[in-house]
Amino acid sequence: MRILFTGGGTLGPVTPLLALYEYLCDHSSLGEVKAAWIGTRHGPEWSLISQYRIIQIRIFAGKIRRYISIHNLIDPFFLFFGFFQALYHILRFRPTVVVNAGSFVGVGVVWAAWFVGIPVVALQLDIRPSLANILTLLHSKKICASCPEAAKKFPKNRTVITGIPVRKSVSATATRICQPGELQRLRAQHGIYDTLPVVLMSGGGTGAEFLNARARELAQDGKDSFHIMHITGKGKEITVAENKMYHQFSFVDDFASIAACADIVVTRAGMGTISELVVLGKPMILIPIPDSHQVDNALFCEKKGAAVYLSQTIATTEHLREVIEKVLRNKDRKAEFVHNMRTLFPSNAAARMAEIL
DSSP: OEEEEEOOSSSTTHHHHHHHHHHHHHHOSSSOOEEEEEEOSSOTHHHHHTTSSEEEEEOOOOOOOSSOOGGGGTHHHHHHHHHHHHHHHHHHHOOSEEEEOSOTTHHHHHHHHHHTTOOEEEEEOSSSOOHHHHHTGGGOSEEEESSHHHHTTSOGGGEEEOOOOOOHHHHHHHHHTTSTTHHHHHHHHTTOOSOSOEEEEEOOTTOOHHHHHHHHHHHTSSOOSSEEEEEOOTTOOOOOOOOTTEEEESOOSOHHHHHTTOSEEEEOOOHHHHHHHHHHTOOEEEOOOTTSHHHHHHHHHHHTTSOEEOOTTTOOHHHHHHHHHHHHHOHHHHHHHHHHHTTSSOSOHHHHHHHHO
């Protein structure tokens, strides 16, 4: 099987497709899997993709925004150019199938694949349909939805509810921390030796300035009631006065090993991250990007009793600390979160998608 993946710009659409690739390599009944990946020119996706035997192809990508922006006058030209770049690489690689996870770089790729008759499978992660998947809806043979709520806006005859594939490293880490003493050993590897609670704050692979600011303020407010593990995003490191309770990482290839240390995770509301935290069984406080598809994701998780949704407009440092400490104190609520998280997505997502491919 020759498979072409496309996605990038952020890590949200990348990790589920890498999980699918891992599964295909381990279980494919169609012989050897040869894969290529078309992504953005300078996105964070390559730091992860480079760990796999996948051909890397970088193209121009125009992001069509739903709001007024001067970039909407320029980006269509990048999209147009990216289409012809994708067409060239598709004709060279000759994939059996193209898999797109809804990122803007995939729009031109899907159009090019449809133009030459290559079937496309789309993965719809978010509750609100991504604009990229809307623009490529007519060109996709199958749409794999993360959950029933994510499938509602798509044609029933072409939509399958599969769940979200999760990387093997995440599942392995989830199994590891269930063993006696392993959680303590993992925390010690990151400089945490006491028994105080651990809070992870992460804005994803590209970072989030809002969460970075809250993490800095929490680390400097003088209330050392919990450790803060903080993933800032590459190039977005912050300066904090020396504090043994604060542990900073600019970017991590193995997100699972960091997240596994946490008692609770404060993060944005991308479905790729949420799906990995579900497997790790980590209670979540979701602070989505305002007025974005992430708000729908956060509301969905809160409605299911699987997370706390906190609007960025009210998430002051004091209020965030109050919410964190309230969740940490309530062991029953933490256990309820973990139980309800298991109901968010169907299991065996990679196997379901592999059957479709």
